[in-house]
Amino acid sequence: MSVMATSSRKTALVGLLSLTSVAALLIRRVLRAWRARGLGGTPFQVVQSGSRLLDPQVSPLLLKVSIGHCVRSWSDDYLRRYLGGHKIQVHVSDTPFLNFASKNFAYEVADFDSFLSRLQGENGNKFLYYRSQHSKRNKAATLEAIGLGGDVDHGFSLPDELLLPFETHSTVLRIASTGLSMWLHYDVCDNFLCCIRGRKRVILFHPDDIGLLYISGSSSAMGSRLFAEADLPQLWKEFPLAKAAWKRRHEIELHAGDVLFLPAFWAHCTQALPHESDKASISVNTFVLRRDTMSLHDPKDVWANRELLPAQDAVKAFEEKILPSLAKLPATARSFYCRKIAAQLQLEAEAASASG
Numbered sequence: 369m370s371v372m373a374t375s376s377r378k379t380a381l382v383g384l385l386s387l388t389s390v391a392a393l394l395i396r397r398v399l400r401a402w403r404a405r406g407l408g409g410t411p412f413q414v415v416q417s418g419s420r421l422l423d424p425q426v427s428p429l430l431l432k433v434s435i436g437h438c439v440r441s442w443s444d445d446y447l448r449r450y451l452g453g454h455k456i457q458v459h460v461s462d463t464p465f466l467n468f469a470s471k472n473f474a475y476e477v478a479d480f481d482s483f484l485s486r487l488q489g490e491n492g493n494k495f496l497y498y499r500s501q502h503s504k505r506n507k508a509a510t511l512e513a514i515g516l517g518g519d520v521d522h523g524f525s526l527p528d529e530l531l532l533p534f535e536t537h538s539t540v541l542r543i544a545s546t547g548l549s550m551w552l553h554y555d556v557c558d559n560f561l562c563c564i565r566g567r568k569r570v571i572l573f574h575p576d577d578i579g580l581l582y583i584s585g586s587s588s589a590m591g592s593r594l595f596a597e598a599d600l601p602q603l604w605k606e607f608p609l610a611k612a613a614w615k616r617r618h619e620i621e622l623h624a625g626d627v628l629f630l631p632a633f634w635a636h637c638t639q640a641l642p643h644e645s646d647k648a649s650i651s652v653n654t655f656v657l658r659r660d661t662m663s664l665h666d667p668k669d670v671w672a673n674r675e676l677l678p679a680q681d682a683v684k685a686f687e688e689k690i691l692p693s694l695a696k697l698p699a700t701a702r703s704f705y706c707r708k709i710a711a712q713l714q715l716e717a718e719a720a721s722a723s724g
């Protein structure tokens with residue numbers, strides 16, 4: 369073999385090696401972008417379109433789509449122009465960690481202008497949260513109901529492509545003080561949670577982990593203490609099962625313009641964070657219903673958290689029939705039959721998860 373041939377083979381080999389390392393670098397970059405913003409736990413997927421939203425096993429997704437001009441237009445002055453003078457109901461709390469179970473906050477009626485001023489000012493260490501409602505108690509929220517729906521040029525809108533497979537249930541404006549965290553809960557509708565101003569940290573748990581989260585009704589007894597990082601060792605003492613779920617959590621930080629697709633039954637809690645000097649974290653979320661399961665949805669569900677109708681029947685039968693029957697048994701037999709029924713239910717749950 370000639371010297372020339374050996375050296376050209378060497379050059380080819382070196383070329384191939386450097387090409388491989390460039391390719392590896394590129395793949396690493398693409399993977400990093402793909403998992404972008406997933407802060408802890410399971411990596412997050414970023415997608416450009418809504419083609420997989422109806423997949424029964426869909427995980428939360430960060431959607432790269434446009435939500436209209438609101439991201440640039442909705443200054444405090446703009447919001448005051450539309451909502452100024454409105455009386456709104458506000459959650460007010462001394463702690464940033466809101467807890468629905470222990471009700472560590474009060475509801476106050478405030479006018480919108482003073483709410484915004486308090487939110488941006490020093491505010492005596494109070495944490496404020498506004499969730500828009502419909503003026504009629506039995507109707508679900510819309511932006512039109514608070515006067516924010518009509519401005520096509522400067523408003524909020526989700527691409528038709530995302531909404532078309534669904535029926536819209538409601539659209540909610542949410543404004544929170546820096547640091548305020550919303551308690552862990554689940555909703556029964558799929559949801560597009562859109563960040564308009566500030567930032568929002570969101571922690572989510574797979575529906576299969578519901579039994580580890582100390583949920584009663586649709587809210588967790590842990591409130592939003594998952595955001596109190598220094599307090600986590602104490603939290604695991606009080607709520608030991610939750611530690612395993614925490615390790616598998618999905619977590620993301622939303623920035624202005626980001627849309628999180630948050631599937632129904634994924635328990636979630638959020639933390640409002642500032643952007644530069646702006647202390648308001650503003651988001652809009654649209655709850656949607658899948659057409660194939662719409663008939664199971666309670667027509668009286670205003671907040672997107674009433675159990676599906678067959679689940680309401682099951683819970684009622686459990687509380688009114690099964691539990692009282694079991695209570696008639698002596699302790700050993702009660703423990704035996706509770707475990708037997710729990711094992712049967714566990715098998716049902718596994719089979720349903722596998723077929724979902």
Ligand SMILES: O=C(O)CCC(=O)C(=O)O
Pocket residue numbers: 542544550555559561568636638639651653
């Ligand atoms: O961040 C918030 O204000 C809560 C959002 C939420 O729970 C939802 O959109 O379902």
Ligand SMILES: [Fe+2]
Pocket residue numbers: 553554555636
């Ligand atoms: Fe929610």
